Amino acid sequence: NAGVTQTPKFRILKIGQSMTLQCTQDMNHNYMYWYRQDPGMGLKLIYYSVGAGITDKGEVPNGYNVSRSTTEDFPLRLELAAPSQTSVYFCASLRTADSYEQYFGPGTRLTVT
Amino acid sequence: GESVGLHLPTLSVQEGDNSIINCAYSNSASDYFIWYKQESGKGPQFIIDIRSNMDKRQGQRVTVLLNKTVKHLSLQIAATQPGDSAVYFCAENTGGFKTIFGAGTRLFVKA
Numbered sequence: 001n002a003g004v005t006q007t008p009k010f011r012i013l014k015i016g017q018s019m020t021l022q023c024t025q026d027m028n029h030n031y032m033y034w035y036r037q038d039p040g041m042g043l044k045l046i047y048y049s050v051g052a053g054i055t056d057k058g059e060v061p062n063g064y065n066v067s068r069s070t071t072e073d074f075p076l077r078l079e080l081a082a083p084s085q086t087s088v089y090f091c092a093s094l095r096t097a098d099s100y101e102q103y104f105g106p107g108t109r110l111t112v113t
Numbered sequence: 114g115e116s117v118g119l120h121l122p123t124l125s126v127q128e129g130d131n132s133i134i135n136c137a138y139s140n141s142a143s144d145y146f147i148w149y150k151q152e153s154g155k156g157p158q159f160i161i162d163i164r165s166n167m168d169k170r171q172g173q174r175v176t177v178l179l180n181k182t183v184k185h186l187s188l189q190i191a192a193t194q195p196g197d198s199a200v201y202f203c204a205e206n207t208g209g210f211k212t213i214f215g216a217g218t219r220l221f222v223k224a
Contacts, residue, residue, distance in 0.1 A: 033212070
């Protein structure tokens with residue numbers, strides 16, 4: 001199993017541009033998450049999904065959108081990039097409903113200038 | 114509101130000593146608490162978790178203690194090794210699969 005994969009690894013965007021961060025997991029996990037991590041800080045939950053077709057907002061959803069058309073994929077969309085969205089983005093998946101062992105991807109480092 | 118905080122931003126220990134990383138939480142409805150380790154440039158890695166109906170859980174060289182009276186969580190690492198150098202996060206789950214992370218404690222292991 002490849003686990004949780006994220007693309008791209010790095011990206012520089014200009015203010016106002018849009019992009020999609022890709023996340024795929026091959027472990028057949030129902031639950032998937034998007035977090036952002038600012039320098040020296042913890043992880044803030046952006047959106048999460050409990051299964052295909054179901055998504056919900058986390059702590060900091062403004063400026064982002066998600067979709068979950070399949071169990072495997074959970075893309076994160078930035079429509080109008082702002083400097084405040086400069087961060088490292090992590091995708092994660094959760095094994096089962098009775099476990100809180102989240103598996104994290106390697107992250108996408110995004111800079112908005 | 115929900116929050117998870119840490120008492121110390123950095124912790125320096127001698128190799129071979131035991132490490133204790135502390136965490137305070139504020140949401141008494143949280144049903145699960147989790148510790149993660151994050152090495153530089155990588156995503157967090159699960160270490161151990163504990164349900165709210167327990168007060169202690171042990172893993173390999175790690176022990177998590179939960180004190181619900183004072184809303185305090187700690188991670189104890191026995192015989193700390195250089196490979197344990199990382200940032201450690203505590204996190205809590207309120208039962209809706211929404212996991213809230215704290216700011217983290219950076220552990221330095223001195224040889």
